[in-house]
Amino acid sequence: MATVAEVIAQELRTAGVDRAFGLPGGEVLALIDALRRAGIVFTLCRHEAVAGIAAGVYGKLRRTAGVAVATLGPGAANFLLAVSNAWLDREPLLAITADLPASWPPSHTHQRLPLHDIYRPVTKHVEAVTPLDPHRPVRRALIACTREPLGPSYLTLSAEDAVRPACILHEESLALRPAATAQDARVAAEELARRLAEAERPLVVIGLGVRPENAPGLRRWLAAWHLPVAVTPKAKGLVDERDPAIDFVGVVGGMAIDGLMVEAVQQADLLVGFGFDPVEVDKTWHAHRPVLWVLESAQATGLLPRRDLLLVDHHALLAALGELAPPRRWERPFQEVQAERAAIAAGKSRAPAQGLAPVRIVEVLAAVLPAETIVTTDVGSHKYLFGQFWPSRHPETFWMSNGLSGMGYGLAAAIGAKLARPAAPVLAVLGDGGFSMVCQELETARRIGAPVIVLIIADRSYSLIRIGQENRGLPRYGVDFEPIDSVLVAQACGCAGTVARTPDELAAAARQALAANEAGLPFVIEVPLDPDAYRPIV
Incomplete structure (x- = not known):
C-alpha cells in the first residue's frame, strides 16, 4: 500500500511536475525520497525564498505547477516571500512544507507556527495532507494554482503522516478549463469594435492576464487594426516591440520615464485593458481613466472590475475580431510620446x-x-x-x-x-x-x-x-x-x-x-x- 508521501509524489508526476526546488529538513525527508522515486528531481537551493521563486518561474514556463518543498518552522517562514510574490505576480507555485504532527500536544510549542493562518490570506488554496484521501488536497491545490489567475497553493504534511499508508476512498479527476462559446466571443468582439469606433485616441494596454499562446492572434489583430498598444512589464514579449507593423507606445506600470508613459495614458480617450491587471501599476490612473476591461479571469487577489467588463475567452475573442473589419483607422495618435521615448532609448535625450x-x-x-x-x-x-x-x-x-x-x-x-x-x-x-x-x-x-x-x-x-x-x-x-x-x-x-x-x-x-x-x-x-x-x- 502506498504511503501518503508516495501518493503526493505520484499525483505531482501525473500533473506533469518533473522537478521540485527546496531545502531539506528531517520532517520532509520521506517526501523528498518519494519525489526521487517518482522521477521528480529535487533541486537543492540555498534559501527557501530562492527555491520558491525559481519554482514559480519554472512551473509557468513548463505549463504546470512549480513545486517547492521545505521543512516546518523557519523553512516554512522563509517561503513567505516567494508565496507572496506568486500571489501578486500570478505565478503557479505549489509550496509544500512540514508541520507538527496532530498527535503532538499543544504544549509542544517548539517551531510551532499557525502556518495555515499565515498563508491563507496570500494563497488560492491551503490544506493539510492527511492519510485520508491524500490525493484530493493535492489535486485541489494543483487546480487552484494552475487555474487563471495563476497563483500559489500551500500544503502541509507532518513527518508522522508522510510515512503512513494512504487510505483512498474516492477518486477525483483534475478539472478542465471551461471553453467559451463562439456566440459569446462574437458579442464581445462587436462591443469592443463599437467602443473603439467612438475613440479618437485609443490605447490597448496588454497585461499579464494574457496567456502566451494567444500572442500570435493578439499580434495579428493589433497589426490589422493599426491600434496603438502599450504593455505592462510582465506582459513584455507578447508583442514584438521592434515590429514595424505594431504601433508600440511603450511600457506602463512604474518603469523608467513613467511620467512620459502616464502622459500617453492621460491622452487616451479609451484604454482597452486586454488582460490588464492593476497589480503591476504603482499609480491610480486605472481607477480614473476610461478603461474597457477585456479579461478571461479574475485579476490577482481574485478581484474583478465592477463595470465596463468583457469577461471572455481571449482565444475565441481574437478569432472573432479577425472576422471583423477595423471600425476606423488611427494614424499614430501618440507620435510625440513615441518620438521622445525613442530619443531617450538612443541616448539623445535625458x-x-x-x-x-x-x-x-x-x-x-x-x-x-x-x-x-x-x-x-x-x-x-x-x-x-x-x-x-x-x-x-x-x-x-x-x-x-x-x-x-x-x-x-x-x-x-x-x-x-x-x-x-x-x-x-x-x-x-x-x-x-x-x-x-x-x-x-x-x-x-x-x-x-x-x-x-x-x-x-x-x-x-x-x-x-x-x-x-x-x-x-x-x-x-x-x-x-x-x-x-x-x-x-x-x-x-x-x-x-x-x-x-x-x-x-x-x-x-x-x-x-x-x-x-x-x-x-x-x-x-x-x-x-x-x-x-x-x-x-x-
Missing part, C-alpha cells in the same frame, strides 16, 4: 551629464544577445531601466517581480527559467545590493547545470531609494555601502566573470559570457555605474 548612460547598457546587450534571450530582473533602478527599454520580441522572455517587487527575484527567476528552457540564453540583471542578498545561489546555478549570465550594475547604493530620499529633501542616509567584488564572489562559487566599464568592454564581456554558458559555466559581468546616472530617467 542622458546623464557625465559617465556611462544606463540606456547604453541595454543597447549594447540587446545588440549582442540573441532575440530569444530570457531576461530576468531584480528590483531597483535597473528594473525600471530594463523594464522600459529592453526590446522584448518573444512571449515569456521577460520576467520581473512587479506585483510584489521583492528583491532577490532576479537570480532565482533566472535559474528557474534556464532549467525550464535550457536552450535559451538567460540574462539576470541585478544591482549590487540585490546581488549581495542571493550571491551564494551562483553555486546552485553551477552545481545544477543552469549556466546563466548575471549582469550586476554596481552603483554601491540602493539608488532608487536614494533618489526618492533626495526628491523628498531628506539627507542621504542608510542607502550607500562599500563595493563588493562580484567577480571574486563568482570565482568563489566556481563561476567566471569580468568587469566592463565601457560599451566596448560590455559587448566583449557579453560574447565571453555566451561562450562560457555554452561550456556550462555561469558568468558574471559587473558594470560600475554612477547612481546619479539613473536620475534623468527614474
